[in-house]
Amino acid sequence: MNNTPAELTVAVAGATGAVGRSMLKTLEARAFPASRVVALASSRSAGSKLPFKDTELTVRELTRNSFDGVDLALFSAGGECSRDFAPHAVAAGCVVVDNSNAWRMDERCPLVVPEVNPQALEEHNGIIGNPNCSTIQMVVALKPLHDAASITRVVVSTYQAVSGSGQKAVDELESQVRRMFNMQEPEAKVYPHRIAFNCLPQIDVFMPNGYTREEMKMTLETVKIMGDPSIKVTATTVRVPVFYGHSESVNIETRKKLSAKEARAILSRAPGVQVADNPELKIYPMPIDAAGEYEVFVGRIREDESIANGLNLWVVADNILKGAALNAVQISELLLEKNLLRVKNPRLFLQDA
Amino acid sequence: MNNTPAELTVAVAGATGAVGRSMLKTLEARAFPASRVVALASSRSAGSKLPFKDTELTVRELTRNSFDGVDLALFSAGGECSRDFAPHAVAAGCVVVDNSNAWRMDERCPLVVPEVNPQALEEHNGIIGNPNCSTIQMVVALKPLHDAASITRVVVSTYQAVSGSGQKAVDELESQVRRMFNMQEPEAKVYPHRIAFNCLPQIDVFMPNGYTREEMKMTLETVKIMGDPSIKVTATTVRVPVFYGHSESVNIETRKKLSAKEARAILSRAPGVQVADNPELKIYPMPIDAAGEYEVFVGRIREDESIANGLNLWVVADNILKGAALNAVQISELLLEKNLLRVKNPRLFLQDA
DSSP, X not given: OTTXXXXXEEEEETTTSHHHHHHHHHHHHTTOOOSEEEEEEOGGGTTOEEEETTEEEEOEEOOTTTTTTOSEEEEOSOXXXXXXXXHHHHHTTOEEEEOSSSSTTOTTSOBOOXXXXXXXXXXXXXXEEOOOHHHHHHHHHHHHHHXXXXXXXXXXXXXXXXXXXXXXXXXXXXXXXXXXXTTOOOOOSSSSSOOTTOOBOOOSOBOTTSOBHHHHHHHHHHHHHHTOTTOEEEEEOOBOXXXXXXXXXXXXXXXXXXXXXXXXXXXXTXXXXXXXXXXXXXXXXXXXXXXXXXXXXXXXXXXXXXXXXXXXXXXXXXXTIIXXXXXXXXXXXXXXXXXXXXXXOTTTTGGGO | OTTOOSSOEEEEETXXXXXXHHHHHHHXXXXXXXXXXXXXXXXXXXXXXXXXXXXXXXXXXXOTTTTTTOSEEEEOSOHHHHHHHHHHHHHTTOEEEEOXXXXXXXXXXXXXXXXXXXXXXXXXXXXXXXXXXXXXXXXXXXHHHHHHHOEEEEEEEEEBOGGGGOHHHHHHXXXXXXXXXTTOOOOOSSSSSOOTTOOBOOOSOBOTTSOBHHHHHHHHHHHHHHTXXXXXXXXXXXXXXXXXXXXXXXXXXXXXXXXXXXXXXXXXXXXXEEXXXXXXXXXXXXXXHHTTOSSEEEEEEXXXXXXXXEEEEEEEEOTTIIIIIHHHHHHHHHHHHTTOOOOSOTTXXXXXO
């Protein structure tokens, strides 16, 4: 990264959460050229320690003044926190990459997946949206196919891991299984129903049209990231008893006919994609294989024989990495590379704070 | 049932398996008017005892001569067994309801879901196919919608329970979880990969077109049961770490526009269906609720905004009951009711044996 400033201070807001910890780990693993890293969280976590490189970071309380002297902040502290604090970060001259839902659909904020729409970063105004986990892995797989054959419609059903709801949901699945195996009643606190050995067809809250917010994110964010309102997406999002790794059954219709073989070839050379598609050897993407990996895994690539131009795909990725922390760090790397680590109008978002 | 013969002997072939046991339980629970029930299985299980009503049945070895004096046989002993023995049963004058894949697509054999195509039984030739579990629950939900609005296309993704692979798969999921929670390496024997906390996008073997046999069953059996080759089905079938109950994310396109409200009203009065669709109260079908129940549960009924005439549904049923044993017993009840417990040409299938 040629455009690294001599002194670069990076903050992680929500550093103690599952995604925040993964952000720190990913900054370290990819040797992000920060001269200083600041871990921010709620007052409850202030003072606690987080491992980073060969040392420990002392968590500080996230306040409006946390961003003085900070060049870049990765937010993963929930929508409310992002709405409250991101405008102040920008006002302090800090560029924000926000993992929450707060700014994603705001017209002033680009929504970026580096493999898909890196150009959207060029005109950023200080806050950059990191998309929803389910959307990120889907668009990484769909973009090269869209470029080749023009996708008109997507029918997607997801199989989402509990880690998408944070560490408390990982603990809940584990504790429910342990209790059941010890003949005790499992308790549901994070989810409205038991998740152990069950499927929950609800992720996030319900909207007036009967879809969940998670489902509508996949519909709306896909269009924004792909930059093409002619792509129609209908989604059914489902939580399954898996710890790490989201899976997606994705059906697409294209303007141009694409054979399974052509799609496989296109995806094989696509950035951020790893094709895992050898039925004879029982090779296909699975969440237990994707966990801990950076790539989006695509397999079960088949022509959909129910329509003229259709394909079925099975898309799996680590929801905490590519679905959140890694994508945010990749955006940060791109900001450096493109020399975009600057705020044009520090007061732009203050009216919203 | 008015047409019950004075003496009615029923055999269950494969009585010791998960579905066989459930067949016996369902015959008992629904007070099927058998004067005698014979439990048949491989020589390995011969002599073992199975509970039935207030007594026990001694399992006998399944042979070509097992069906002398038997009026009705429910088979669930695997495809090979059905291919070998069903023709001999028919030759002995016994009507066979077969849960395997062996005869389902044979033109001489009707493939029946009582709520969908009871009329197909009328002209049976001695062997009646009991459809694939995933197909049964889907067509129960789709038939009333097809009647109202003419379904042209179905995109379905399944979330299938391990019990669909028999008791050994139930044991495998449990043992894998126990081992993992005790820091031991989980062993995969029934499935090609670990199923605990994983999703396996493979059910049954792969076909030359890249689909699994399970996926093609959903495509082909749906057309045969619904009696309408204009219904195009594309399926992705996935095993999930759930013990009992298959879930399905079903997207349909119809000739006539159907609102979610209309679909809900139609399904509310459909036979064998229970609508569970109240997002505000977080009510939707889940496998843990469907387990042990007879109905097909339908919820998450939404208009698909990506096309003019489309709906999304979430369909859940007990795969061992409505998906297998219950459907076979319902077919048997219908055979009695319609006075169809007779074999027209006992020699018809002998050439295939």
